[in-house]
Amino acid sequence: MSLSLRFILPLMVAIGFVAYAVRPLVDQLTLKWFVRDVEIRAALVANTIHEPLVELVSTNARTKLQTFFGRITEDQRLYAMAFCDARHQQFVATRSLPAAVSCGDMDRFVGSDSGLVVSDQGLLHVAVAPVAAEGTTLGQLILIHDMSFTQRRSEETKRYVFYLLVGLGGLVSLITVVVAQLSWRGWVQGTRALMRGEGLLRPIEKINMPELRPLARDLRNLVRELESEYRPRDEGQLSWTPETLRTILRADLHGEEMIVVSNREPYIHLHRNGRVEVQRPASGLVAALEPIMRACSGTWIAHGSGSADRAAVDRHDRVAVPPSKPLYRVRRVWMTPEEEAGYYYGFANEGLWPLCHIAHVRPTFRAEDWKHYAEVNRRFARAVVDEARTRNPIVLVQDYHFALLPRVVRDELPDATIITFWHIPWPNPEAFGILPWREEVLEGLLGSSILGFHTGFHVNNFVDTVDRVLEARVDRETFTVTFGGRSTAVKRYPISIEWPPSDAARWPPVAECRAKVRRRYAIGEDVLLGVGVDRMDYTKGILERFRAVERLFDLEPQWRGRFTFVQVCSPTRSRIEQYQEFELQVRALAGRINGRLARGAWSPIALRVEHAEPDEVYEHYRATDVCFVSSLHDGMNLVAKEFVAARDDERGVLILSQFTGAARELPEALIVNPYDVDQCAAALHLALKMPPEEQGDRMRIMRGLVSEFNVFRWAGRMLLDAATMRRRGRLVERSSSAVVPLRREGV
Numbered sequence: 001m002s003l004s005l006r007f008i009l010p011l012m013v014a015i016g017f018v019a020y021a022v023r024p025l026v027d028q029l030t031l032k033w034f035v036r037d038v039e040i041r042a043a044l045v046a047n048t049i050h051e052p053l054v055e056l057v058s059t060n061a062r063t064k065l066q067t068f069f070g071r072i073t074e075d076q077r078l079y080a081m082a083f084c085d086a087r088h089q090q091f092v093a094t095r096s097l098p099a100a101v102s103c104g105d106m107d108r109f110v111g112s113d114s115g116l117v118v119s120d121q122g123l124l125h126v127a128v129a130p131v132a133a134e135g136t137t138l139g140q141l142i143l144i145h146d147m148s149f150t151q152r153r154s155e156e157t158k159r160y161v162f163y164l165l166v167g168l169g170g171l172v173s174l175i176t177v178v179v180a181q182l183s184w185r186g187w188v189q190g191t192r193a194l195m196r197g198e199g200l201l202r203p204i205e206k207i208n209m210p211e212l213r214p215l216a217r218d219l220r221n222l223v224r225e226l227e228s229e230y231r232p233r234d235e236g237q238l239s240w241t242p243e244t245l246r247t248i249l250r251a252d253l254h255g256e257e258m259i260v261v262s263n264r265e266p267y268i269h270l271h272r273n274g275r276v277e278v279q280r281p282a283s284g285l286v287a288a289l290e291p292i293m294r295a296c297s298g299t300w301i302a303h304g305s306g307s308a309d310r311a312a313v314d315r316h317d318r319v320a321v322p323p324s325k326p327l328y329r330v331r332r333v334w335m336t337p338e339e340e341a342g343y344y345y346g347f348a349n350e351g352l353w354p355l356c357h358i359a360h361v362r363p364t365f366r367a368e369d370w371k372h373y374a375e376v377n378r379r380f381a382r383a384v385v386d387e388a389r390t391r392n393p394i395v396l397v398q399d400y401h402f403a404l405l406p407r408v409v410r411d412e413l414p415d416a417t418i419i420t421f422w423h424i425p426w427p428n429p430e431a432f433g434i435l436p437w438r439e440e441v442l443e444g445l446l447g448s449s450i451l452g453f454h455t456g457f458h459v460n461n462f463v464d465t466v467d468r469v470l471e472a473r474v475d476r477e478t479f480t481v482t483f484g485g486r487s488t489a490v491k492r493y494p495i496s497i498e499w500p501p502s503d504a505a506r507w508p509p510v511a512e513c514r515a516k517v518r519r520r521y522a523i524g525e526d527v528l529l530g531v532g533v534d535r536m537d538y539t540k541g542i543l544e545r546f547r548a549v550e551r552l553f554d555l556e557p558q559w560r561g562r563f564t565f566v567q568v569c570s571p572t573r574s575r576i577e578q579y580q581e582f583e584l585q586v587r588a589l590a591g592r593i594n595g596r597l598a599r600g601a602w603s604p605i606a607l608r609v610e611h612a613e614p615d616e617v618y619e620h621y622r623a624t625d626v627c628f629v630s631s632l633h634d635g636m637n638l639v640a641k642e643f644v645a646a647r648d649d650e651r652g653v654l655i656l657s658q659f660t661g662a663a664r665e666l667p668e669a670l671i672v673n674p675y676d677v678d679q680c681a682a683a684l685h686l687a688l689k690m691p692p693e694e695q696g697d698r699m700r701i702m703r704g705l706v707s708e709f710n711v712f713r714w715a716g717r718m719l720l721d722a723a724t725m726r727r728r729g730r731l732v733e734r735s736s737s738a739v740v741p742l743r744r745e746g747v
């Protein structure tokens, strides 16, 4: 619209100017037309009155002729009349005959083109008609017309011409704008199609003109860069959906190659009951990365850990997923049981896991585990290089299983953009300092272009650790670490869940969920529910939770028989001794508390140790009055966010450990220190008594936050930063090749 105005207005001004400039031409033309009219009119009058005139002149009837002329000049156009005899003497004239016109100089008007005279009376036209009878010239009839009307008419005509021109101009410009816009749109669509390799590009390929392909490629890059330059970057204006993510991938990272590396695979093939089944792990990480992979048809490299995984892959160890509608591929990496024991159970989960989670479980470091960890990291890095089809893919490395991989990939693919996300906490430098291979781990991670953590606290811990352990330049203004000539941006990206949850349509109503869960654990109608959902992990504070429940019944005995806490634990890493011991402790504590407090059909704790499918987990969230997350240390904790997402009825209370990343985003939960048993018991009491209005107020705020800060934002912000980094890298590349060698950073 503004474009149209910008175009039409100057055009109208130009047309107005032209219309003004042609005014004298209009004057001349109209005068010419009117003179011709008046001449015809004069000739007509002369012919009409010829006979009576001849008779009156021949009979010398001057008075009669005077009256005759007077009557004729009553016509408002005919201003004056006269008759001059053959000797050029005035015979008769009306009184209106102007002084400028006399019988003596009539000859100047005979045969004249214009016959115009400017007199005191204004513009006049003088027509002279000879009068003869029987071959004898009697004299000349003078007819003088008032031409002042021509000026009026000319003014009117000029006005009409002006309006006409402006109107026409407006119409023409409007048509031009419409046509231009239509063809621009067509052009843009055509160009976009070309960019996508459709339309124009296809015929080029078909007619085998490879020389045009570089042109199409350059054009494609140009348009993409222009598009991304002009896209608003104000995050407040973005609402994060899978579509936003797709738009970023299309516009900012169009055609870029995306490779994900994680230990857990998104689809696991298992032999079950003589058949091959595909299972999806209930993992926040998988749920977060799937939308990216689906949108960009990338490659996901993961450990092939399913019993039927080998049977499902092709000869390159690849399998297309999702099985129902393949959109990207999984490349499986194999390891021997010894390697898995050393890399996964050993160094990752007995070493790094307890090292990073301050949960008072002593880390175990074995040189043998470290060797396997390093070897498996190299194997995954090789798989990245194998899978890369370009020299500069975007590689998304997930978690503490791959601390060494970024450096190995960087050495092989120096132009790759490597984003590593550390899903667990990063401890303070003193705690990290006990790791025998601390330099190697840090150097490995600093092979990344971007290193992400859930909280600013972990970002600070990492930067402090590097400062303490390595000879690196740490810029605390930009949170950039430069090591070995290359920079790594250390940033905070709090992970979240899908919003709106794609399974929400399948959820039964809250009342139905309550009934089902109550039936399942044999809980009475009038008993309030508490729920905890975790992997059976010592970092989750499950023992502390049970102690808080027991304390509640001691401090507030009114809840005995009126409240049951349901704990769902999925078995995890159960080969590790500490996990086995932990499970025993959890079972024993639940047993002891139930043994002490249970009455009749009522038990204080219902413990279920088995894997629960996501639908079932959400049923628990929807059924409960209180959800209790009591992690002793947790990078984020997605159970808290899932519970909030599940409660579209805006009911239920969340009790949340202050040692989770989620506590920083959800202060409307009841925030507790899980080590403080009395405080946790008080929080349980408060939650069970909380009026529905207050529950609604708190839940609404939390739902608002999770909906906005969802997983698409987590992934989108990392990808946007990667895109910016790549653009900067290209600029530096261009300028360094054009001017002086510049150091390339963070690419």
Ligand code: G6P
Pocket: 263, 264, 283, 285, 399, 423, 424, 572, 573
């Ligand atoms: C944590 C880790 C993930 C891991 C998950 C499940 O959330 O950050 O990387 O996948 O636990 O653990 P598992 O050992 O079963 O993969």
